[in-house]
Amino acid sequence: MSALRQLQKNYEQTLDTSFQWNYRILVVEDQKEVAQSYTDILEHSAKVIPLQRSSRSARIESVNQDSPEKHFPFELTIVHSAAEALDAMKAAKAKKQSFAMGFIDVLLGDGMDGIELLKEMQKMDEDFYGVLVTAYHDRDVDSIHRFLGEDKVDQWDYLNKPFTNGEILQKARNYISLWNLQKESKIREKEMQELRNQVFQSERFSTVAAVARGVSHEFGNILLQIMGKAELGQMGDEAKKTHSLEKILEASIRANEILDRFNHLANPGNTEFPKESHNIHNIVSSALDLMEHQLKTQGIKICKIKSDNGKVFVNETSIMQVLTNVFINASHAMPGGGQIDLGVYDQGDFCVLKVRDYGTGIADKDLEHVFDAFYTTKGKKGTGLGLSICREIVEIEHSGHFKLYNHEVKGLVIEIQLPRKEVA
Numbered sequence: 001m002s003a004l005r006q007l008q009k010n011y012e013q014t015l016d017t018s019f020q021w022n023y024r025i026l027v028v029e030d031q032k033e034v035a036q037s038y039t040d041i042l043e044h045s046a047k048v049i050p051l052q053r054s055s056r057s058a059r060i061e062s063v064n065q066d067s068p069e070k071h072f073p074f075e076l077t078i079v080h081s082a083a084e085a086l087d088a089m090k091a092a093k094a095k096k097q098s099f100a101m102g103f104i105d106v107l108l109g110d111g112m113d114g115i116e117l118l119k120e121m122q123k124m125d126e127d128f129y130g131v132l133v134t135a136y137h138d139r140d141v142d143s144i145h146r147f148l149g150e151d152k153v154d155q156w157d158y159l160n161k162p163f164t165n166g167e168i169l170q171k172a173r174n175y176i177s178l179w180n181l182q183k184e185s186k187i188r189e190k191e192m193q194e195l196r197n198q199v200f201q202s203e204r205f206s207t208v209a210a211v212a213r214g215v216s217h218e219f220g221n222i223l224l225q226i227m228g229k230a231e232l233g234q235m236g237d238e239a240k241k242t243h244s245l246e247k248i249l250e251a252s253i254r255a256n257e258i259l260d261r262f263n264h265l266a267n268p269g270n271t272e273f274p275k276e277s278h279n280i281h282n283i284v285s286s287a288l289d290l291m292e293h294q295l296k297t298q299g300i301k302i303c304k305i306k307s308d309n310g311k312v313f314v315n316e317t318s319i320m321q322v323l324t325n326v327f328i329n330a331s332h333a334m335p336g337g338g339q340i341d342l343g344v345y346d347q348g349d350f351c352v353l354k355v356r357d358y359g360t361g362i363a364d365k366d367l368e369h370v371f372d373a374f375y376t377t378k379g380k381k382g383t384g385l386g387l388s389i390c391r392e393i394v395e396i397e398h399s400g401h402f403k404l405y406n407h408e409v410k411g412l413v414i415e416i417q418l419p420r421k422e423v424a
Helices: 003-016 032-042 055-064 082-094 114-124 141-148 165-235 238-266 280-290 292-297 316-333 386-397
Strands: 024-028 075-079 101-105 129-134 156-160 276-279 300-307 311-314 338-347 350-356 401-406 412-419
Touching (some): 032 075, 075 082, 082 114, 101 114, 114 141, 141 156, 280 338, 292 300, 311 316, 311 412, 316 386, 386 401
Parallel strands (some): 101 129, 129 156
Antiparallel strands (some): 350 412
16 A cells, blocks of 8 residues: 555544543532532433424434434533632643533622623633523623624523523533534644645655656766766866866756755755745746756657746745646656647736646546546556645645646646735
8 A cells, every 4th residue: 555545544544533522511600509400400411302203204203213312421510700710711721621611690799790701711712602691681692792702703692591401401512512513623624734744745755756866867977977077187288177177066066956956845844835936937947957867868858938927926846846746747648758848928917837748638537537636547656646736736825726638739738827926
């Protein structure tokens, strides 16, 4: 199994890992007999009883009669003042055992009232859900909304006393479920981002490995040049020695430039991928320099058919990875040699680079799947990630556009549209 397939399998396995739900509820109520009613309702009615349907729904009920029941083993902490509530919040945060929600009496005697308390509690824990409970009507919903803030509109609710068992149960179940589902969603999003980063790096390494073969050969040629000029210099007069030293210096500079570009591709050094203003012509030249040996060996020539303004606002390393992948794919499409046409076009706020090869193109049945992760037409030689990663770099990382289509005469055309300035 390839490393990339293993990454995919590992992620799928993480999805099967059960998420441990948080059932912790904080009750703030200064009247102890009322506080006890929360215990009686919530701790003694943890299991959800399926709703009884009417006879007209009998058919639906028969279909769903085997559906699993959801249990809510609520964990209650009861306090009787605002100060005790804040202390409980601090202690829970220190233990990394935060409360998912709370029932908060509005009138708490001396000190801050329940509405002020909820605001302080949500400052301590922005994910906390609060249900305000009161027997008075001196504060309307709109004034509470203005006080708590627009950003908290979906994180509080209001309940009048006397409340029923059903009202308390349903609000507890609703907010416990909402807190946990949102928390689980964030965890899955983080896992997905970590997987994306791993896949991105794996594909980068694949690109680097492909380029490294050509760089190694190029270094071998440069070393032969240096050795040859050194031998000639030893046998010649002062003029020949000077000429040989100049050529040796030129070859050394050339080797250093190749090494710098290769290191830049292999070790970007910053996972944030900072963007700067660059000239796309220079990035294309750097990518072609890295591919020089492969292109020459296969008999592929480069034809620049259009050279408009190439100013772009990009991460140079990322775009060089995209271009290297595109050139590798183009060379694979023409194993017996051919031509790659390059054109840079001005489209206002965007710069468009078009790359065309003269291969066989992509079959219609494969064309709609080329951006699907792990889909490849190269068999074991392909990862199925090159083009999907390229599109992600261009469209998500750079707010550009990446598309491909078969040329009407022959070959494949790839269009890369990149912004000229920073996109807000």
